[in-house]
Amino acid sequence: MFRFLASIFQRLAPLRNPKPVAKVKDSPDAFAQLNEVAPLIAVRDAASHAPATTAKVLPFVCREAILNRAERICGYEFLLDRPMQARFKDRGVGIRKTYDHLLMRELTRVGHGSLLQDRLTMFEIGAASMVGGIPNKLPRANSVIFLNAPNDPIQDQTMMGKRIDALNGAGFQVGWSWQKAAELSMDALTRCRFVRVDTTAFDGIELKELARRLARLNRANGEPRIQLITRNVQTVDDFQMCFRAGFDFFQGPFISSFKSWKGPKSDVDRLRVFGLLRRLRSGAD
Structure with missing residues (x-):
């Protein structure tokens, strides 16, 4: 497992600044680039099962559309592809942190903020991953970070509130992934x-x-x-x-x-x- 993780970070390094993209609203070129660096999850799944005809390396990151009540696509959730998720599923907190920081590093690399324009960018991390910090170059505008916790009663509501405040203070919007057992206090929830x-x-x-x-x-x-x-x-x-x-x-x-x-x-x-x-x-x- 650790040899596999080392190969991932070797592939990602060195981390380059995202290439600037012309801010043209709904630019076909921008969405073509977005599809290249973070394909829709259904497209990415199909590509992973297709016969290998080229040496092209598929990206780690894919995206899923978010629909609003006007039935328009208003944003996307970004996540690692299913094969990568399967490697990290049901692992310990330390491995989950590795998953989260790999996702954030990839989002910083692909420069999703300039590609989506005014659409929402959403992604989810474990609440414990806040301890390692959020990459400074991760775009803040229209970015929503969902915090996730194990489906158990939250022992330290004060600490969870502080983590939410830290993300708000850094310029992110904060979301909470609701589970039956892991409920936020009303005080913390109102900060999301x-x-x-x-x-x-x-x-x-x-x-x-x-x-x-x-x-x-x-x-x-x-x-x-x-x-x-x-x-x-x-x-x-x-x-x-x-x-x-x-x-x-x-x-x-x-x-x-x-x-x-x-x-x-x-x-x-x-x-x-x-x-x-x-x-x-x-x-x-």
């Missing part, structure tokens, strides 16, 4: 601009309740409001359910498929089903 949940980890009732909870928090605290993102959206039903619940942004295989996001009306109204389930759970007739 985004909360993101994995659609597959919660049922519809829980997703709607989370949306209501954040809506109440936003009404109590005013601007800037916390915006809610659902990731790993698999189907049109998932998308429509989260859209109706009031989520602000959406990502996942269904969004990346570029099919009609409205889709045909499902034969099953999932919101009514979840409502019936709630009544059954409460013992209602």
